[in-house]
Structures are given as structure tokens and as C-alpha cells.
């Protein structure tokens with residue numbers, strides 16, 4: 001079969017590099033990390049790696065995971081500070097330690113021991129964005145009524161057309177080699193202004209990332225708490241296991257989110273790949289895209305995600 005890569009739209013800066021790893025005979029997980037690393041290094045991307053949006057205190061905290069579908073190996077880091085290479089570090093957790101997930105100080109420590117480059121991840125642009133969001137809402141440093149402030153912040157930034165898409169986001173990569181072996185990976189700075197120490201879906205295997213060569217793979221971006229509560233990536237792969245087509249599996253997993261009460265009414269986006277190599281992208285809101293490239297294509301295609309709305313019948317609870 002042809003080697004192929006499916007990624008969230010912001011993965012476009014890394015998709016060729018990922019495909020090159022596959023076509024040169026490299027492992028699918030190395031292709032995933034090659035793609036993710038280029039996005040993490042890109043300061044234009046305000047939701048991943050260097051230049052990612054910080055938490056409420058102005059600290060950039062990164063989450064990432066990788067998974068190998070042939071034996072379900074996985075590695076993750078969460079709340080990593082001062083190192084941009086979260087995906088590489090997740091791969092190192094998988095390869096070097098008898099663990100799956102490292103958080104905070106432990107993740108920082110391993111990054112130092114592994115010789116990753118220490119770096120200030122906050123760029124002047126994201127620092128300004130963070131300050132703009134806080135203006136007028138950050139009245140009390142003790143975080144009283146944090147949820148109300150968070151909701152105001154999100155309302156403020158998402159209604160500013162210049163800021164839309166910037167403060168939230170994540171990058172997903174799913175790579176399949178010529179033998180049909182699949183690996184998947186996710187990297188993010190998480191939600192802007194998140195409570196310090198908050199961990200999203202991206203480093204949680206089964207929530208934001210899941211992969212099994214026998215059935216396929218899925219990865220998420222969007223409101224991580226939804227994917228954490230419903231194990232969205234794992235659900236998609238499991239639905240394929242039980243015979244649903246990739247389209248049905250993705251639709252079912254997103255539809256399942258409709259019964260979750262969410263005070264922020266966040267969106268959810270998924271990319272998926274079946275074991276046969278069929279890519280799929282879906283989102284709970286319109287206007288979302290993903291990218292796809294397979295061996296033999298001169299460049300990637302930008303494809304529209306299918307819309308599966310989940311909030312029609314639900315009023316905000318805050």
C-alpha cells in the first residue's frame with residue numbers, strides 16, 4: 001500500500017517531512033515525530049510548542065503523546081515547561097522509561113537528561129495575546145471565580161476576528177507506512193489561560209490519541225475535557241473494530257459528545273485513518289479543515305471536515 005499522512009490543518013508545515021520519513025523506509029512513529037516537531041518549532045502556530053499560548057500565569061505548558069499501532073506502545077508528557085520538543089520527549093518516555101506518562105517537573109527533568117534544548121517558549125506575540133486576554137478580567141490573583149473569568153476570556157477572544165483560531169489548537173499526525181503500520185501523535189500548548197497544571201486530552205492515550213494497526217487510528221483537537229470524558233480517540237478505533245466504517249465511527253464518537261454538559265460549549269475536531277488507509281476528518285462546527293498527503297502526491301491536499309453538530313439542543317449552563 002502507499003505510505004500516507006493525515007494531519008490537522010496546522011500540520012501542513014510538517015506533512016512533507018513526515019511523508020519523506022515514510023518513503024525513505026523510516027518508522028511511522030519517526031514520521032509522526034518529524035511532522036510534529038516542525039509544528040512545535042513554528043512560532044506562527046500559537047497553540048503548539050514554541051510560541052504556544054500560556055496558562056493563566058503566563059507559563060507555557062506543553063502536552064504531547066505518541067502511539068505505535070503495531071504493539072500499542074505509547075509515551076506522553078504533560079505540563080512540560082522550557083522545552084519545545086514535547087513530541088520527541090514523549091517518544092523518549094516510550095523508548096527509555098518503563099512508563100507511559102510523565103508530568104511537570106519529571107518531564108522537565110527527563111528533557112534535560114536527554115539533552116533537549118532548553119528555551120523560553122513565550123514569544124513577544126503570545127505574551128501580548130495572553131495579556132490582551134487577561135485585560136479587564138484578571139482582577140483577583142487568587143483565582144476566585146476562575147470559571148466565570150475563563151468563560152469571559154474565551155468569549156472575548158473568540159469574538160475577536162483577529163484572534164479566532166489562535167489561542168486554541170493542537171496538532172495531530174497519523175502516519176501509515178507501506179506495510180500498513182500506523183503511528184499517531186498529538187502536541188499542544190493546551191487551552192490558553194488554562195488553570196496551571198491543567199492537562200488536556202492530547203497526552204491522554206485513548207482520549208486525544210489512539211492507534212491500533214488492526215483497526216485504525218484517531219486523534220483530536222478542540223475542547224480536551226470532552227475527549228477525556230468520552231475517550232473519543234479510543235471510541236473511534238473501537239467502533240471501527242466492531243465493524244463501523246470510518247465515517248460511521250467518527251460520526252458516532254462525536255454524536256456521543258452531545259449528551260455531555262459542557263459549561264464552555266467547546267468544539268471537538270477529529271482526524272482518523274482506517275487500517276485500509278482511508279482518511280477522515282470531522283468537526284462539531286463548520287469551517288474546519290485537515291490535510292492529507294500520500295506517496296506520489298507532489299503536495300498535500302487541504303480537505304474540508306464533515307460537520308457533526310452537537311450543541312443544537314443544549315443551552316449553555318453558565
Ligand code: ASP
Nearest residue numbers: 169170190200221222224
Ligand atoms: N485539545 C487541546 C486541549 O484541550 C486544545 C485544542 O485542541 O484546542 O488541550
